[in-house]
Amino acid sequence: MFWNLLKKELREVLTVSSFIVVIVISFVYALIGKTVGNIETEVLKKPMVAVVNFDKENLGTIFEQSIANFVQIIYSGQNLQEGLKNLQQNGGTALLLIDQDFTNSIKSNEKGKIKVFWLLKGLGLADTISSSVFEKLFENVENQIRMVLMNQHGIEDPHFVLDPIEKVDATFFNQRTFEGLSPSQLLNITSSQNTMTSVVMMMLIIMAGSTVIASMGLEKENKTLETLMTMPVKRSYIVFSKILAATISGLVMAGIYMVGFNFYMKSFTFSSAASLGISLGTLDYILVGVSLFSALLCGIGMSMFLGVISKDFKSAQTMTFPLTALAIFSMLITMFKDFSSLSLPLKVVIFAIPFTHPMLSIRNLLFGKSSFVVYGCIYNVILGITLIILITKIFNSDRLITGVSFGRLKKLGFFGNSKLQGPGV
Amino acid sequence: MKVVEVNDLRKSYGNFKALKGITFEIQKGEIFGLIGPNGAGKTTTLRIICTLLKPDAGTVKVFGYDLLKEPQEIRKVISYLPEDAGAYKELTGLEYLKFIAKFFARDEKDFQQIVEKGVQLSDLSDRLKTKVSTYSKGMTRRLLIARALMISPKLAVLDEPTSGLDVLSAREVRNKIKEFVKNGGTVLLSSHNMLEVEFLCDRVALINNGEIVKSGTPTSLKEEFGVSNVEEVFTEVIRCSGTC
Ligand SMILES: Nc1ncnc2c1ncn2[C@@H]1O[C@H](COP(=O)(O)OP(=O)(O)O)[C@@H](O)[C@H]1O
Ligand SMILES: [Mg+2]
Numbered sequence: 185m186f187w188n189l190l191k192k193e194l195r196e197v198l199t200v201s202s203f204i205v206v207i208v209i210s211f212v213y214a215l216i217g218k219t220v221g222n223i224e225t226e227v228l229k230k231p232m233v234a235v236v237n238f239d240k241e242n243l244g245t246i247f248e249q250s251i252a253n254f255v256q257i258i259y260s261g262q263n264l265q266e267g268l269k270n271l272q273q274n275g276g277t278a279l280l281l282i283d284q285d286f287t288n289s290i291k292s293n294e295k296g297k298i299k300v301f302w303l304l305k306g307l308g309l310a311d312t313i314s315s316s317v318f319e320k321l322f323e324n325v326e327n328q329i330r331m332v333l334m335n336q337h338g339i340e341d342p343h344f345v346l347d348p349i350e351k352v353d354a355t356f357f358n359q360r361t362f363e364g365l366s367p368s369q370l371l372n373i374t375s376s377q378n379t380m381t382s383v384v385m386m387m388l389i390i391m392a393g394s395t396v397i398a399s400m401g402l403e404k405e406n407k408t409l410e411t412l413m414t415m416p417v418k419r420s421y422i423v424f425s426k427i428l429a430a431t432i433s434g435l436v437m438a439g440i441y442m443v444g445f446n447f448y449m450k451s452f453t454f455s456s457a458a459s460l461g462i463s464l465g466t467l468d469y470i471l472v473g474v475s476l477f478s479a480l481l482c483g484i485g486m487s488m489f490l491g492v493i494s495k496d497f498k499s500a501q502t503m504t505f506p507l508t509a510l511a512i513f514s515m516l517i518t519m520f521k522d523f524s525s526l527s528l529p530l531k532v533v534i535f536a537i538p539f540t541h542p543m544l545s546i547r548n549l550l551f552g553k554s555s556f557v558v559y560g561c562i563y564n565v566i567l568g569i570t571l572i573i574l575i576t577k578i579f580n581s582d583r584l585i586t587g588v589s590f591g592r593l594k595k596l597g598f599f600g601n602s603k604l605q606g607p608g609v
Numbered sequence: 610m611k612v613v614e615v616n617d618l619r620k621s622y623g624n625f626k627a628l629k630g631i632t633f634e635i636q637k638g639e640i641f642g643l644i645g646p647n648g649a650g651k652t653t654t655l656r657i658i659c660t661l662l663k664p665d666a667g668t669v670k671v672f673g674y675d676l677l678k679e680p681q682e683i684r685k686v687i688s689y690l691p692e693d694a695g696a697y698k699e700l701t702g703l704e705y706l707k708f709i710a711k712f713f714a715r716d717e718k719d720f721q722q723i724v725e726k727g728v729q730l731s732d733l734s735d736r737l738k739t740k741v742s743t744y745s746k747g748m749t750r751r752l753l754i755a756r757a758l759m760i761s762p763k764l765a766v767l768d769e770p771t772s773g774l775d776v777l778s779a780r781e782v783r784n785k786i787k788e789f790v791k792n793g794g795t796v797l798l799s800s801h802n803m804l805e806v807e808f809l810c811d812r813v814a815l816i817n818n819g820e821i822v823k824s825g826t827p828t829s830l831k832e833e834f835g836v837s838n839v840e841e842v843f844t845e846v847i848r849c850s851g852t853c
Binding site: 406411414417581 | 659660662681688689691694695
């Protein structure tokens with residue numbers, strides 16, 4: 185008796201769509217894991233650092249030696265130009281420039297100057313790991329200097345001994361130099377706005393997408409679409425009005441989110457962003473809007489497609505899953521990694537997913553890569569139009585009424601009666 | 610005048626042959642019934658005639674328009690009521706009627722007339738102001754029948770218009786259909802209720818397993834088989850197929 189019930193319940197639970205869901209999830213996690221997974225190795229890896237030491241005296245040498253304990257020195261010498269070139273070529277983390285008066289300043293109770301040139305490859309969370317690792321190491325080295333000072337001087341001037349070094353940052357990123365900013369500060373400035381677009385985009389795709397899919401499912405269940413299709417209305421109008429309405433409502437939602445999010449983010453935002461020349465102008469905001477719109481259009485087109493091939497309301501609901509997974513994947517991947525620091529196959533994948541473009545747009549616009557945003561918009565619009573054409577094609581075929589059957593899977597014995605009722609039943 | 614001409618119509622879903630060569634004609638002013646058990650191929654036939662599905666083979670003409678060449682023309686003159694249909698849940702009954710009327714009205718006056726007719730046909734009076742989601746099955750069907758007939762289509766195609774309704778509601782629907790034909794319309798309907806069609810249809814075609822096994826007026830069929838109702842005709846035909 186029990187087995188009979190169990191068999192029936194299993195058959196209900198283990199459907200093709202539930203397998204697809206699980207496969208999609210695992211795939212998403214595997215992909216994210218693969219790209220971001222080297223965080224640990226990255227943390228453990230010694231940062232590659234170039235040192236240019238203009239100080240001939242002992243403290244400079246001590247500093248250089250103690251830093252060598254923690255990092256991999258890729259250049260050590262007296263030539264700044266040479267050092268920077270080395271840094272670029274090896275993809276190192278930073279270059280330390282020890283001021284020629286380093287020892288003298290400290291000996292005369294003034295702070296010794298060290299300038300750090302950071303080389304930043306991207307603004308994803310995973311891209312800035314090596315710089316944060318090095319920032320920690322730098323403190324260790326500073327401690328060593330403190331110890332030396334304490335040994336030599338005793339603690340006559342604790343204030344000075346505790347803080348003997350003045351660190352000046354400069355960050356190279358995307359062919360620009362940001363004086364006075366460390367990578368983590370730069371990340372802070374940009375990440376608030378960037379997180380906003382990512383989160384808003386993800387929410388929008390999930391919400392607008394599932395609304396469209398559900399509405400298609402409902403139309404099929406109530407046969408309202410069937411009715412409309414027998415009336416003298418252009419079928420492309422039916423498709424387009426549905427997509428456009430969903431997109432407009434999505435944009436309205438986006439607007440509301442943004443306003444709310446802005447208030448929330450105000451408390452985190454640096455006001456100095458504008459003065460550093462990394463803030464957005466009107467044109468940039470328009471581009472972000474276009475990017476958002478085009479991605480939304482694609483998302484809705486995709487959901488419409490999924491809704492069209494589903495048979496009824498219930499199967500439409502499971503169809504929302506792949507879309508949700510894709511939206512979340514896009515958000516996570518763009519948060520962790522910057523496009524420029526990805527491998528080529530991943531670049532292709534990320535570019536192909538329409539949702540990633542608005543998610544990356546603010547970051548790209550802040551650093552003057554507006555052409556990338558424009559290409560993204562063009563790609564999205566082309567994809568959106570292709571989807572609309574495809575959906576209209578389906579509308580003009582039997583598929584809309586009959587749905588897409590998994591008949592072939594059934595025959596292969598992936599699921600269904602043949603398998604479960606195997607020999608002996 | 611021939612309203613519908615269907616000739617050797619065939620349709621398969623994958624390997625399954627749903628229609629195996631169906632031929633029939635409908636004259637102007639008739640109520641023509643496609644009668645058969647569940648799964649016989651009634652809905653498939655109606656969907657093809659209403660331009661929703663494409664036939665695999667055979668020809669279909671509606672008012673002389675070829676199904677494949679001029680589907681747009683056919684859509685202008687027909688009105689289709691799908692099996693077990695509903696309406697947009699977010700709209701009120703009246704809003705739904707107005708929504709449909711907009712597609713057919715030539716001008717504002719025409720629009721008002723269509724809506725007025727729909728309101729009358731539906732018999733829903735005040736309930737038209739409430740949302741469709743609150744309607745009972747009978748009320749929804751009344752709204753949809755009103756929607757299908759208010760635009761005065763030349764041909765109304767109704768898929769199982771009375772199925773699932775209580776006796777009184779079904780009767781009401783049948784009366785509406787008769788009324789519509791009296792005013793010059795033509796009706797193609799399907800039903801698996803063989804008793805009601807005697808009362809409703811001028812001519813019927815009995816369909817089974819994707820084939821028309823018999824057609825004629827209910828009276829002539831009963832006479833031919835010497836039985837008292839169409840249900841028995843059907844039983845006889847099925848029993849005889851192959852043996853007699
Ligand atoms: N989308 C479809 N895919 C596969 N088979 C279908 C589909 N629609 C209908 N059928 C099959 O075609 C046959 C005729 O269906 P249908 O025309 O709906 O019958 P009826 O309306 O007379 O009950 C049935 O056996 C049904 O199972
Ligand atoms: Mg049917």
